[in-house]
Amino acid sequence: MGIVAMLGYTYDWMGFKLTRTTSLINVLNFGAIGDGSADDSQAFLKAWSATCGSTSNGPSMIIPGNKTFLVKQPVQFEGPCFSSSINVQVWGDIKAPDMMNFGDINSHTWLVFSKVDGLIVSGTGKIDGTGKSWWDSCPKETDCKKRPAALTFNRCNNLQLSGLTHVDSADNHISITNCEVATISSIHITAPKTSPNTDGIDINNSTRIQIHDSYIGTGDDCIAMTDGCKFINITGVNCGPGHGISIGSLGINGSRTTVEELHVNNCTFNGTQNGARIKTWQGGSGYAKIITFAEIILIETGNPILIDQYYCPHNTCKNQTSTLGISSVSFTGFRGTTNTVDAIQLKCNSKVPCTDIALNQINIMPAPDMKPGTIIQSTCINAHGTSNTSNNPKVTCLLQ
The missing domain is CATH 2.160.20.10 (Single-stranded right-handed beta-helix, Pectin lyase-like)
Structure with missing residues (x-):
């Protein structure tokens, strides 16, 4: 039988002196x-x-x-x-x-x-x-x-x-x-x-998970939010090395998946393979909605902004038309450097396109070790939304 120490303390409640033990x-x-x-x-x-x-x-x-x-x-x-x-x-x-x-x-x-x-x-x-x-x-x-x-x-x-x-x-x-x-x-x-x-x-x-003021550097996602996550708030996380902060992967093996109200703010991606990423498998169903990434610092970050509805890490997947719907996603206040030419990639499904995607206050520059004169670009496939004209790189490929 182990020894248990008992610590008593006294507090005042309505004039009475009460003692508790822990x-x-x-x-x-x-x-x-x-x-x-x-x-x-x-x-x-x-x-x-x-x-x-x-x-x-x-x-x-x-x-x-x-x-x-x-x-x-x-x-x-x-x-x-x-x-x-x-x-x-x-x-x-x-x-x-x-x-x-x-x-x-x-x-x-x-x-x-x-x-x-x-x-x-x-x-x-x-x-x-x-x-x-x-x-x-x-x-x-x-x-x-x-x-x-x-x-x-x-x-x-x-x-x-x-x-x-x-x-x-x-x-x-x-x-x-x-x-x-x-x-x-x-x-x-x-x-x-x-x-x-x-x-x-x-x-x-x-649901209702808060992560703040932490350092994470690993060989995979710093943080991954998957099926059934709601009202997640992540602030003040320094991420890197690793694969960034990810939503997903979602919809594997044809599953129905729902996530919503996921918010990432005031985080740094330092030398990560990806930055802010949403990844879904073909063949799934459900939705990912009301998602924000805001005030993000990039330090030689690969794929700073990435939505991928064709996620298939081992390249052995067959093409399917169904997938999760992605909507109401905003990327705001991204600044820093990338080592990826396509800094913004919004790759969405033709049957279930991404909708209400918003990009504002984006200023992403090439990393110092990239070839001089490299122009950072954006790519969209079946993505609908808006992008501020002052963004760098410009995102003119979004559909209305």
């Missing part, structure tokens, strides 16, 4: 070693059981600093919990084993919080996915065994995540799925730009 539950008291060699998986689960079942106000599971906790098994931190507020304080490092020593080679996840409302995960510690052995086992991204995502939040409402460093996940670093109301702030995510499928943050079927 539990401080240190994983070391449940058998964790923290030497980077011993498997601390079971100790983490025991500490979580005590935290989740605590009847105190806002209990805290403590992962102390100056230690490295090896978690060799995929672990599920399950709710619902007794308290309406649950804290996980990460001051030390949590490290995954390499691929050969991972507890369940078929697991798609490593650390999962599920059905925990009022969860607050914070601290200055690091979550290290030890992804290199996974990437090396299948470097070309095709026909690969599904790699485990490092940190997943599923059905966690009123979530807060802040302060942590996330490195080298085997797959995506953070997954937000089926969540309502979450704030992610002041996090730092890194993986080599050549690492496959290492998205920074993936959001799926979630």
Whole structure:
């Protein structure tokens, strides 16, 4: 049985002095070693059981600093919990084993919080996915065994995540799925730009999510918003290297997909393969609408503005006439440099064209290492909308 520290505090309510207690539950008291060699998986689960079942106000599971906790098994931190507020304080490092020593080679996840409302995960510690052995086992991204995502939040409402460093996940670093109301702030995510499928943050079927004041540099999308996302706000994110901030991919395998009210503001794309991107597969249905990208700084960014309704990463797709409808999308205040001649690409479907596309205050220049005299251009296919005449490059290819 682990030791649980109880911390009492007193507050004044209508003249009465009331005392509450909160539990401080240190994983070391449940058998964790923290030497980077011993498997601390079971100790983490025991500490979580005590935290989740605590009847105190806002209990805290403590992962102390100056230690490295090896978690060799995929672990599920399950709710619902007794308290309406649950804290996980990460001051030390949590490290995954390499691929050969991972507890369940078929697991798609490593650390999962599920059905925990009022969860607050914070601290200055690091979550290290030890992804290199996974990437090396299948470097070309095709026909690969599904790699485990490092940190997943599923059905966690009123979530807060802040302060942590996330490195080298085997797959995506953070997954937000089926969540309502979450704030992610002041996090730092890194993986080599050549690492496959290492998205920074993936959001799926979630609503009212805020991400702000963070750095993400990986081998894939810095942030990807996929099916069922609504009311997502992203501000103050420095993205790069990586594939930019993406909506999609949407509509894979003929699926119906809907996303709306997705907003990206005051972000920087530094050396990314793409900037602001919407990508949909042929054959799907549904819609992507009410989307804004505004006040974007570009530093040698590839494909700064890209809508692609013909997304097919491995070039093995057959042509189909159906796809998602894309409408009410605005790109405003883009400024900086690109290493792509076609800086603005709006490639839409002839049967389901893009509508109500607006471009304003665009000033994109060639990157310094491009050939002198390079003229930056725009390309449109079946895209309807408006573009301010002062935009650079000019976008005269839009249909009315």
